[in-house]
Amino acid sequence: MPRADFQVVIGLEVHAQLLTTSKLFSGAGTSFGGAPNAHTSIVCLGLPGVLPVLNQRAVELAIRTGHALECTVAERSEWSRKHYFYPDLPKGYQITQYEFPICVGGRVVFDGPDGEKSVRLTRIHMEEDAGKLVHESAASLVDLNRAGTPLLEIVSEPDLRTADDAVEYLKALRDILVWIGVNDGNLEEGSFRCDANVSVMRHGSTTFGTRCELKNLNSFRFIKQAIEIEATRQVEIIEAGGKVEQETRLFDPQRGETRSMRSKEDAHDYRYFPDPDLPPLLLTPERIERSRKELPELPRARRKRYVDALGLPAYDAGVLTSDRAMSDLFERCVAEAGEAKPVSNWFMGELSRLLNETKTNTADVKFSPVQFAALLKAIKDGVVSGPGAKEVFAELFATGKDPSLIIQEKGLAQVNDDGPLLEAIAQAMAEAPKNVESYRGGNTKIIGAFVGAVMKKLGGKGNPKRINELLTEKLKA
């Protein structure tokens, strides 16, 4: 294993599309798909005379992200132009933040296989996305639907040491971004993209090796593969006495290799300079603080609270916080019901099952927390039996009718009165005199058969606890 002597060093650059309805500097829409060039305007086409006007919603989302990732949100940041010629870039430059980004520092904390890890962030800046080219045999076609879509570029320090950690970091980062509503976390559609800077050094070394930037990593699996393949390539070069060249490399998942896209010498000179069309972005301390106060509780904190304060098992806490809408609904139901574990059981069991089966989004469930709490109370009060409650819940989920109404309509009310219970018991005992004798002879286990028979006579609606009590009494007599 050539890798044993070497330490891999990884830094990640994530491009996350902000969930705004319009572009960063124009009113054109941002939805994915659509006919080529349908989501464009004179601004994103780069017509003569057009000027950028900043989308304040995108700024809000960037500030929120800064708070969620514990960054310092800058009161003054600046827009720069990054120049290169390519048909996906209509103006000949991309508007981005260069010298003065909106967020500085920060970190992402995640739970790796060997415990909690913290990766430092260098910066987060805002920029506009480019369009894309569609290459056909006779020509290349330009689709500018994506051009101008707001992006956050989240740059980590080279703190990661394994491909697995890199993936865990990305998952944690994605979970946070999705949780706070700034990104949809979709790798395939490219709304959450990652480039990896990978280098290797001998264990114990204090200086990093020469790094290569890996592109085209559009799934977590590819990211892990690409990093490992690239690290092995670099180690082999060094062990063969060679030197790693700084370059940008493309990951080819089909061939399972990375290959050179462009060397450092070919690197563009982007000729950055402050965009004279846009004044510096000034944020008042009040605006920054307001956003901090509005930041929702983040998934890690919430998981911890579920365990520490609500007394839920870590497993429950993990499942419940895997989705913001699920967790928020859970919170509201717990608040109504006044207890957590029964709510958790229903959420992890029946609710998850029904959501999956009906392909429903948690946000679209029809029942209210008040109704859900009413169902739990009905169970507790013996109004409905366990099996009956499942039926009620299924109907509640499907229709959003009040549980009491469902119980009434479906005749699911539990029989709690001694009268009908005793009648059924008397019949059951009369029908099985041998079993009565057997019980009285000491075979008390046979009571189960009586409970079943009684329950059958009551159509499954008898209160099992009371049936047990009454049966025991009668059988002993």
Added chain:
Amino acid sequence: MKTIVEIGAGLAEKKTSAVEVATAALASAKEDTFSAFLAIDEAGAMAAAKASDERRARGAALGPLDGVPVALKDNILTEGVVTTAGSKMLADFTPPYDATVTARLKAAGAVIIGKTNLDEFGMGSSTVNSAFKPTKNPFDPSRTPGGSSGGSAAAVAAGIVGGALGTDTGGSIRQPASFTGLVGLKPTYGRVSRAGVIAYASSLDQVGPMAHTVEDAALLLEAIEGFDANDSTSSDAKKTVWRDALRSGVKGLRIGLPREYFVDGMDAEVDSSVRAAAKRLEALGASVVDISLPHTKYALATYYVIAPCEASSNLGRYDGVRYGHRAADAKALKELYEKSRSEGFGPEVKRRIMLGTFALSSGYYDAYYRKAQQVRTLITRDFEQAFQSVDIVLSATSPVLPWRLDEKLDDPLAMYLMDVLTLPCSLAGLPGLSMPSGVSASGLPIGVQLLGRRFDEATLLRTAFALEKH
């Protein structure tokens, strides 16, 4: 040759109609003795004139510009009317939208006769750098009308239109106004929207009026100025009724004569014209003092770093892919770019793109662009300092009289030096106005330049108004 006020009076008194005025303007625009026009919008102008007459007949005339024929420099977009920026690159470009200033002029009832010639993308001071034709000075057709707004200057000076819009990046309104005996105002940076104006150097470009009189210029400014949500650098400074501010005189105003603006090689008649203007203002009750703007000598170098840097970036979009000139026989992407841009741009534009690209390159940025921005701050501070003790700075607009069209063509540096008195104002973002201050022995117009505090066009206009009347 009629002023906007005179045309407006004729319309108001029903001595003439907007259709009659437009018909006459279109006829002389088509004749175009001085090669002022690149496009004439006969259909649009006639429709606007008719609409104006109908409004007036209903008693619903819009204001002082309603029915008045105007022209726009051809780097100001006009929906449906070809807008070229004086470049082969955009020879066939028909904009799908109006510039904000175009829309505002239309909303004020002005009748847009056509689009006027300019140095390609505004780069030049003679209109000779137009890809299509040089414009001639109506005072002497063998001479330049100045530039880059030379077409607008000639169209107004020749009496074809009542007024026109130009754009000024380093003097492109003021110098041609000076060369053609007009009033030309470059407003404070941010007062007028740049939306829909083809960018040359974004931190310097401003649209402004060119007209026969100070009052006409004020009326045009009133129509086009004010905040625009489509331009993030446009200011929300309050709109002003400029005409009301004109007549309060100059008594008590302090006028500064910057010694650095009396440059070597300055024409003697221009020099004495400036001093005479100062005397006249003094006679009207202003006080005149000598001042110093010590960083003036760096303005030229500063401008010719910043403007080309921004131009090299702004002109990157002309790549032959989506619109504009596209090389016919390119076989690969790089070739498409190289050929389209080589064929589409003229020599002066290429020169400035190369200058700017070089100055922004990695390793040179600090030495050129960043240094230039620092000097720009010093130049701005010079003015801030000066405006603590004076209200107006007075100088010549151009150190020389309009030169012959066949002169100076092959020496770009000598051409750049002609802008030396107008550049500092642009770098500092101040309002600057050029107005006639006499005629040379050879019969050529001489202009003086007034500079004011940021957003203090009021003082600028009333000083100019007083000087104009005496």
